[in-house]
Amino acid sequence: MSRGGLLGFVIVGLVALSMAAPQVAEAQSVRITGSTSLRYIEMRPFVRDSVLAEEVGGAGLLRQTADGHVVRCVAAQTFCRGTRPADEVSTIPAMQDLEISAWGFGEGIRAFAHLRGRTAWGGDPELWPRADDAFDLLTAYGEFNRERFRVRAGRQWVTSGLGFYNFDGLGLTLRPVTGLALEGQVGRSLVRGLNEQRTGGALEAIEQLAPIEPGLMLSTQVRYRPSPRLSLAALYHRDVRDDRAGLYSELARAEGVFRFGGASVEGALERDLAGGEFNELRLRARTPPIRSTALAAEVRRYRPYFELWTIWGAFSPVGFDEGRLDLTWARARGDLIVRGEASYRSYDDTGLDRGVGRFRTDGWGLGANASWSPRELWRLEGGYRMEVGFGAARSEGHGGVQRSLGERGHVALRGLAFQRLYEFRLDHGVVVGLGGETSLRLTDRVQAMGSLTGYRHLDQGDRPDMDWNQLRANLRLRWTVGAEPGVTREPPTDPPEVP
Amino acid sequence: MKKLTAPLAVLLVGAGALMASLHSTDDFPHEAHQGLFPVCEGCHLGVVTGVEADLFPDAASCTECHDGVREDEVDWTPPGPRATNLRFFHPEHQDLVDEEGESATCQTCHSALAPDPPPVRMAVAMAPPEGCLQCHVHDAVDHLASTAECASCHLTLPEADRLSVERIAGFPLPESHEDPDFVAQHAPETSLDLISCGVCHARNTCERCHVNADRLEEIAGLERDDRVAILEQGRLAEYPVPATHLDPGWDWDHGTVAFAETARCSNCHTQPSCTECHLEGGERASEVIASLPTPIPDGAPGVDLASAGDRVHPPDFDDRHATFAATGALQCTECHSQQYCSDCHAAADSRDFHPDNFLERHALEVFAGSGNCQSCHSTEAFCRDCHESAGVASEGRLNVAFHTAQPLWILSHGQAARIGLESCASCHRQTDCLECHSTFLGRGVNPHGPGFDAEGMAARNRVTCQWCHLGDPIGDD
Numbered sequence: 001m002s003r004g005g006l007l008g009f010v011i012v013g014l015v016a017l018s019m020a021a022p023q024v025a026e027a028q029s030v031r032i033t034g035s036t037s038l039r040y041i042e043m044r045p046f047v048r049d050s051v052l053a054e055e056v057g058g059a060g061l062l063r064q065t066a067d068g069h070v071v072r073c074v075a076a077q078t079f080c081r082g083t084r085p086a087d088e089v090s091t092i093p094a095m096q097d098l099e100i101s102a103w104g105f106g107e108g109i110r111a112f113a114h115l116r117g118r119t120a121w122g123g124d125p126e127l128w129p130r131a132d133d134a135f136d137l138l139t140a141y142g143e144f145n146r147e148r149f150r151v152r153a154g155r156q157w158v159t160s161g162l163g164f165y166n167f168d169g170l171g172l173t174l175r176p177v178t179g180l181a182l183e184g185q186v187g188r189s190l191v192r193g194l195n196e197q198r199t200g201g202a203l204e205a206i207e208q209l210a211p212i213e214p215g216l217m218l219s220t221q222v223r224y225r226p227s228p229r230l231s232l233a234a235l236y237h238r239d240v241r242d243d244r245a246g247l248y249s250e251l252a253r254a255e256g257v258f259r260f261g262g263a264s265v266e267g268a269l270e271r272d273l274a275g276g277e278f279n280e281l282r283l284r285a286r287t288p289p290i291r292s293t294a295l296a297a298e299v300r301r302y303r304p305y306f307e308l309w310t311i312w313g314a315f316s317p318v319g320f321d322e323g324r325l326d327l328t329w330a331r332a333r334g335d336l337i338v339r340g341e342a343s344y345r346s347y348d349d350t351g352l353d354r355g356v357g358r359f360r361t362d363g364w365g366l367g368a369n370a371s372w373s374p375r376e377l378w379r380l381e382g383g384y385r386m387e388v389g390f391g392a393a394r395s396e397g398h399g400g401v402q403r404s405l406g407e408r409g410h411v412a413l414r415g416l417a418f419q420r421l422y423e424f425r426l427d428h429g430v431v432v433g434l435g436g437e438t439s440l441r442l443t444d445r446v447q448a449m450g451s452l453t454g455y456r457h458l459d460q461g462d463r464p465d466m467d468w469n470q471l472r473a474n475l476r477l478r479w480t481v482g483a484e485p486g487v488t489r490e491p492p493t494d495p496p497e498v499p
Numbered sequence: 500m501k502k503l504t505a506p507l508a509v510l511l512v513g514a515g516a517l518m519a520s521l522h523s524t525d526d527f528p529h530e531a532h533q534g535l536f537p538v539c540e541g542c543h544l545g546v547v548t549g550v551e552a553d554l555f556p557d558a559a560s561c562t563e564c565h566d567g568v569r570e571d572e573v574d575w576t577p578p579g580p581r582a583t584n585l586r587f588f589h590p591e592h593q594d595l596v597d598e599e600g601e602s603a604t605c606q607t608c609h610s611a612l613a614p615d616p617p618p619v620r621m622a623v624a625m626a627p628p629e630g631c632l633q634c635h636v637h638d639a640v641d642h643l644a645s646t647a648e649c650a651s652c653h654l655t656l657p658e659a660d661r662l663s664v665e666r667i668a669g670f671p672l673p674e675s676h677e678d679p680d681f682v683a684q685h686a687p688e689t690s691l692d693l694i695s696c697g698v699c700h701a702r703n704t705c706e707r708c709h710v711n712a713d714r715l716e717e718i719a720g721l722e723r724d725d726r727v728a729i730l731e732q733g734r735l736a737e738y739p740v741p742a743t744h745l746d747p748g749w750d751w752d753h754g755t756v757a758f759a760e761t762a763r764c765s766n767c768h769t770q771p772s773c774t775e776c777h778l779e780g781g782e783r784a785s786e787v788i789a790s791l792p793t794p795i796p797d798g799a800p801g802v803d804l805a806s807a808g809d810r811v812h813p814p815d816f817d818d819r820h821a822t823f824a825a826t827g828a829l830q831c832t833e834c835h836s837q838q839y840c841s842d843c844h845a846a847a848d849s850r851d852f853h854p855d856n857f858l859e860r861h862a863l864e865v866f867a868g869s870g871n872c873q874s875c876h877s878t879e880a881f882c883r884d885c886h887e888s889a890g891v892a893s894e895g896r897l898n899v900a901f902h903t904a905q906p907l908w909i910l911s912h913g914q915a916a917r918i919g920l921e922s923c924a925s926c927h928r929q930t931d932c933l934e935c936h937s938t939f940l941g942r943g944v945n946p947h948g949p950g951f952d953a954e955g956m957a958a959r960n961r962v963t964c965q966w967c968h969l970g971d972p973i974g975d976d
Contacts, residue, residue: 044903046890071905083901086890115589129884161825163874206887207879209929209966223825228755234823246960254820262746274959276952284822287867289746303922305873308960311929311967316948317920332595350917351949359916387866392917394866398741472858 029104029483036477042470043127044085056080060482087469093120093128097172108146114139133202138195145231149174155195158185160221161253162237166190168197179225188218189239189248198248198309211309213241215248232256239307249307250274262288272305276312279305289330296326303348318348320363327400335373342366347390363389386498389494395419409439430458431468445480465485529577539605546605549590551580582666582880584659584698645675648691655697657722664726668697676777686717693717695720701727708736710764710792710801738767738802757787768796769801865922873921882925892926917948929966937967 053073056063063073063080070080089132091137103110116138120131141154150173157166169187176182188197191378196202203210217239225231233255239248255268263286284298303319306312322345330337343365352358369383382399396418404410417432442448450473457468520865536542545553556575565573589608596603606894608626653659656667675681687693696718701724713719743749743756757764757773764787773788784838794801817824853861876882886892891901902908936946947953957973 043889045888061907072903072911083890084902110761127888129881129888160823163871191880192873193875194877194880202880203877206883207928209784209933213960224527228752231823235825240960241960246962248960250959255825259752262752268822276955304855306924308922308956308963310879310924311963312920312924312930314951314956314963314967315920315932315946316917316951318917347918349949350914352914352917358911359918361918392860392866483546 008138030102031480031482032098033097033099033478033480035095035099035479037095037097037477039093039128040473041089041093041127041473042088042469042472044088044150044470045127046083046466047086048081048083050081053078053080084371088467088470089122089124089127091120091122091124091127091131093131094127108144108150110143110145112139112141112143113137130202136195137185139166148176156185158183159218159234160219160235161255161270162219162235163253165192165217165219165237166195172254179227181221181223183223183241185217185219185222187214187217209309209311209469211241211248213243213245215239216242229259230256230289247274247308249305251279251305253280260498274308275305276302279303279319292331293327296328298324298326300324312434316351318350320345320347336371338368338370341367345389348428359390361390363387366405377406378402379404393419407441408441411438412436414453429466429468432456432458435472448477449476449478529621529623536621539623545590549588571598580661582661582663583655584654584662586650586654592946595693612695623759643671643673643675645673647695649695649698650691652699655694656701656724657697662726664729666729667699667726678743679739679819682739693720697721703727703731706799707731707734708738708799709766709793710769710799711762712799713790714762714765736799736801744748754784761787761790767802768804772802772804866919878921878924881930886926891949914945933967940967940968 007360016184038207049069051065051071054463055072055263056065056071057091061072061074062070064070065080065082069082069084071080073080081190085194088380096479098113098115100113100115101110102112105111107465108286114137116136118131118134118136120126120128125131137155139155139157141152141156141442144151150171152171153169155166155168156171158166158171160287167185167187167189171184171185174182190196191198191200191202192201194200198211217237219235219237221233221235223231223233233253235251237249237251241248241415242247245299250273252268252273253268256266258265265286266282266284268280270278272279278301281301281456282301283300284296286296287294302318302323304317306317321409322343324341326341327340328337328339345363347361347363349361365385367383367385369381369385371379379402380400381402382397384395385396386395387393396416398414398416400412400414404408413436415432415434417430419430431455434456435451437451439449440447452471452473455468457466502735540547543550543554544554545555561573561575564570587804593603605623609623656662676685689694702712702718702721703723703728704713705718705721709715709718744753746752768791770788770791770793773784773791777784777788792801825918856863872878872882883892893976901913929938932946933940935941935944953964
């Protein structure tokens, strides 16, 4: 079904349902939440350029032009090629979301839809991804929810230990006994995060080797919580081509948490059944807070996962083993929290690790951050983090002060500085940013949020290949109309009469 | 006299002190009349009979002598009914003394501190507290000790109905009540304890804070008192945070305690305490919540947890909530609606997962591999779309002059690709790679690493093999 067709189906269905049974329509309630967001983005994109080789001094493959740009000069070629920042462009992408929830058709029956419209203005509207995709139906399903089971039919999404996946189909949740949940989903799989079928055009626009068949997805999850101390989950996900000629993905995952006396042990194991590899093995232990201090240690093995419609898996990507320590101290009142973390990882042998010009095969990271509320409504935050790895390194710091306005929202002033990271590029420089943000609850049902940050590129040195002098702004308005389902703190306007 | 209860003795001391403080109202010059009255009972018959009206002689008795002729007139009136909460009754005390085979006269108590023999007859005074202790053995360290059984010597407030509001307000505060943990541990353990509470407190006292006052037998057993109501009026309920609640793990673990000891929670918490966070309320939580009291207008307000949701999870929870959510360890839906999750976890549709300036800083997360970008984003569709707009994505293989850190990048890129293939895929189309790595579109450079399971991959999606290989790739290779 096309997007427009599906939307029409949902709208017509809701209207028909409300009109078909007057007594039902009388009890029906609808709640609509809208979110309008505007961004302002300045950018100086990279553009490819070339200069006559004879105008570039020096020798060798990489040379520098008189104005500092690094170019690649291949012997015997007339031109050296390189990149440089283009003229500044800006865009103002706008998104309008509508979330519609309707209930009152009977106990546990609900319909929900999430629609999104997009457009963009400014000097280069195409700068923002998918700005030309004017309409999306992100979610649209009907739900029947009772104590022991829940059924959903339509476009929906699920998050689990395997991440986020969305689909058009049927979802069933069974809760046979307290602590046990069985879930299953089946339907047409959608491109992760895109809400479009694999052959819907979104992938073809940017990838010549896009899937040629839609996908059919089956996913199951079992969650078991025998006690508040122990919880376990097992997941299986399979996505096959519609013509059954091959798999798009097949994953399984198991994870669990065991808590005792303020301590916890978490573990996860994820296997790419199709690729025959373990994507993740993770074990994390956290001590109980002793004198307000908790220490967490984690060992993790990670290998990236690629769907089988891509050729990336054939390039034998390798994973890494990582150890991580995390120390958190929080004063009992919660007004002061300090965290520090350190990590070290070692990449697997690629089979190409020896010889001249090879990259390091390990990396490490350090970071610390703190949050302090010297007074009830004020909060100061700051942090620093550094990552060093193959091909690049980066450090960044941030700080800010936030003044709470209670339930009305907050205002904040924030600053940050970072050294740029461009993998495998000769580049350096420091970018600083300063800006403010606010979130204001204008009424019980209207909330406005906004931020404005200016970035200044310092110390571009002699390689001005990138320009970070730019301005970014966000403005978002969130509003709600319709009935109150009873999940907020607002007292009902008309409390029921007690006989 | 044999040993009586220690608290009784202790309280008698206090009672004696109280009586002494009231002495000025009965300022009769006994010593000036020492030759006149042969026995105490002549004037204080009520001490023997128990009739309160006969405790003191009436004023007219004085005029028998002080008639202005024989003696000057005097203006003396007997004290009125005594406003006291002392549980002391002369005839009963005398009976106890007699039962013990002991001897006690008026002088035993009322001239107890006088020299022996007394300098003059009728050198009497109010019985001093120390006098009580001459007979009564006591263990408690002081009058207001927490082990004292107050009701041994004191009436409860309803019984002491002559006490004024001011007198009640002036009751001394036992040291035990100043202990920070007192509120958490103040529940009376025995009926004697409860009666002790009733010496100073009425039901109104409890109802100021206890939202479950009507459910507790201990409170229901107390009577309301108008004088206490006046004292409680305008006082705010106090809910000191128990030590257990200050444990950083409390927010996580409180559910177990709440389920096991719901009645205890009901002392301070009403249902809104829970529903501030438990928006949806799962089966287990709903059971607990439903059994908590509901707020009563003008009743105890209960603990205000309006901002509790901001501090429920430990500071490092953002980083590790995934496993807890995925396994149902914390039953997230008891507090959060799915909308709460989708604010962050609706993949590319989410606008709250990353901070506002994440776009400018996201390279760090990708580089460190800590973000698990692929769990929400399609690398091909999401990352590359934006990178192409920004100009950092590739436009083919050989015209790229982006990787300037390595002069011989083309010779060393294989290692970088196998380590950071996610990054590569965020800029490069697959066809970029096939220009060299395809057997029929490119130069046939083998990209497969050690241990590559060609047969396994072909078995799972043979079509993908055919992007590079003509015919049967297994046979070809």
